[in-house]
Amino acid sequence: MSAENITYNGQADAPANNRIWRGRLTFVMAAAGSAVGLGNLWKFPYIAGENGGGAFVLVYLACILLFGIPLLMAEIGIGRATRLNAVDAFGNLAGKAGASKGWKAIGGLAICTSYLILSFYIVVAGWCLYYFWITANGTFNTAGTTIDTAFTGGTFENLLGDPVTLIIFSVIFLLITFSIISSGIEKGIEKAINWLMPSLMLMLAVLIGYSAANGNFEAAVDFLFSADFSKLSSEAIFIAVGHSFFTLSLASAAIITYGAYMPANSSITKTAFAVAGIDTLVALTAGLAIFPLVFQYGLEPGAGPGLMFISLPLIFSDMPYGQLFGSLFFFMLFIAALTSAISLMEPTVAWLERRFNLRRKTAAGLTTLSLWIVSLGTVFSLNIWNSPVFFGKTFFDALDYLTANVFMSFGAMATAVFCGFALRQPQLEAMFSTDPKAIPVFRVVIRYVVPAFVAVLVISAF
Numbered sequence: 135m136s137a138e139n140i141t142y143n144g145q146a147d148a149p150a151n152n153r154i155w156r157g158r159l160t161f162v163m164a165a166a167g168s169a170v171g172l173g174n175l176w177k178f179p180y181i182a183g184e185n186g187g188g189a190f191v192l193v194y195l196a197c198i199l200l201f202g203i204p205l206l207m208a209e210i211g212i213g214r215a216t217r218l219n220a221v222d223a224f225g226n227l228a229g230k231a232g233a234s235k236g237w238k239a240i241g242g243l244a245i246c247t248s249y250l251i252l253s254f255y256i257v258v259a260g261w262c263l264y265y266f267w268i269t270a271n272g273t274f275n276t277a278g279t280t281i282d283t284a285f286t287g288g289t290f291e292n293l294l295g296d297p298v299t300l301i302i303f304s305v306i307f308l309l310i311t312f313s314i315i316s317s318g319i320e321k322g323i324e325k326a327i328n329w330l331m332p333s334l335m336l337m338l339a340v341l342i343g344y345s346a347a348n349g350n351f352e353a354a355v356d357f358l359f360s361a362d363f364s365k366l367s368s369e370a371i372f373i374a375v376g377h378s379f380f381t382l383s384l385a386s387a388a389i390i391t392y393g394a395y396m397p398a399n400s401s402i403t404k405t406a407f408a409v410a411g412i413d414t415l416v417a418l419t420a421g422l423a424i425f426p427l428v429f430q431y432g433l434e435p436g437a438g439p440g441l442m443f444i445s446l447p448l449i450f451s452d453m454p455y456g457q458l459f460g461s462l463f464f465f466m467l468f469i470a471a472l473t474s475a476i477s478l479m480e481p482t483v484a485w486l487e488r489r490f491n492l493r494r495k496t497a498a499g500l501t502t503l504s505l506w507i508v509s510l511g512t513v514f515s516l517n518i519w520n521s522p523v524f525f526g527k528t529f530f531d532a533l534d535y536l537t538a539n540v541f542m543s544f545g546a547m548a549t550a551v552f553c554g555f556a557l558r559q560p561q562l563e564a565m566f567s568t569d570p571k572a573i574p575v576f577r578v579v580i581r582y583v584v585p586a587f588v589a590v591l592v593i594s595a596f
């Protein structure tokens with residue numbers, strides 16, 4: 135046992151394999167880094183755009199408050215009380231509560247969810263990296279020529295149609311994630327997060343300033359914040375529920391795994407509010423950075439996934455210093471995706487290390503290699519294998535739907551039932567050692583409010 139392990143945060147009784155972050159803020163930054171990702175910057179603006187804006191945003195905010203934050207607290211507590219990977223964390227608490235060890239399965243499902251999300255996340259992150267590259271080298275800023283949506287749309291289609299480029303950029307992204315994960319919890323993750331999160335915030339601040347100076351800010355505020363409930367479909371509600379899980383990285387083992395590295399003396403309640411607050415702020419800010427430009431140029435806010443890769447390059451091609459700020463924008467997307475990818479890979483690696491007693495580098499290497507193979511399914515489903523495989527969806531769409539909507543709703547519900555009904559007072563006290571006063575409220579919310587709302591919202595979607 136090294137001296138380091140026994141002195142961390144005064145946790146003299148922590149087992150030797152426990153690694154706990156030094157910085158008090160590291161957990162908040164790491165969890166916010168996990169939460170803030172392509173979901174906030176790419177998905178949120180386009181689903182808000184497709185689903186009518188304001189009313190959708192309101193439902194989404196209600197979801198974050200009603201069950202996002204309580205579930206965030208539950209997952210942080212499960213990780214920290216056990217200091218184990220997601221599978222063993224559920225098993226350990228269930229054992230102590232005298233409940234079935236079968237609850238482990240929720241942890242297993244959560245790890246599968248993060249693994250599968252990462253397999254397509256690296257592909258989309260690869261698009262961001264590619265767009266950073268082509269924006270920086272002036273593809274959209276050829277002096278004298280006017281660029282139109284046919285050009286930017288064609289560029290995007292060419293990328294999706296080209297498996298080799300897709301593979302190259304997703305592999306670069308995957309290898310960067312691997313290098314951070316394999317360097318360890320402290321030398322890898324903590325160090326990277328300490329640099330990446332402040333840079334991300336800075337870039338976002340610069341971009342919103344640029345957008346406010348050059349775009350139609352008022353139209354954007356009006357679009358995002360004036361609620362017209364007649365536009366709200368039941369499908370939009372289902373999408374808002376699913377997205378609130380996705381954006382907070384819930385039910386995918388990331389928060390539990392990071393919780394295991396959280397110092398024993400930070401308040402869970404405050405931390406959960408901070409993480410959800412930062413995530414929501416970034417999603418709204420991303421909307422306020424993108425829509426002013428979209429409206430200024432008279433483009434469609436509901437342009438779908440292409441909003442970012444087709445509309446924005448067109449806009450940046452025409453704006454002052456567009457090459458510079460356009461590149462900055464895609465670089466920011468890449469950094470946001472990276473902090474999420476780190477937390478998507480860690481659950482599998484932490485589990486493999488313990489389950490098969492592997493060295494960290496070996497576990498990370500195996501995860502990376504197998505992920506690359508699975509990611510080929512997503513890559514090819516965009517071009518040579520563009521056929522429905524599951525309920526009329528391509529491999530990529532099916533994976534996205536299955537993880538973000540099905541696995542996450544189910545996993546979140548199961549986590550709530552586990553904390554509300556399977557666990558007993560002593561386990562809740564262990565989870566909330568720093569905030570015992572929160573237990574009675576937590577118990578009622580996690581027992582009744584969370585399952586009821588998730589059930590009603592999911593059922594209302596059909």
Ligand code: TRP
Nearest residue numbers: 169171172173174381383388474
């Ligand atoms: N929250 C991430 C985003 O908004 C996506 C995500 C979902 C995620 N589950 C996760 C990231 C688990 C890390 C870990 O983009």
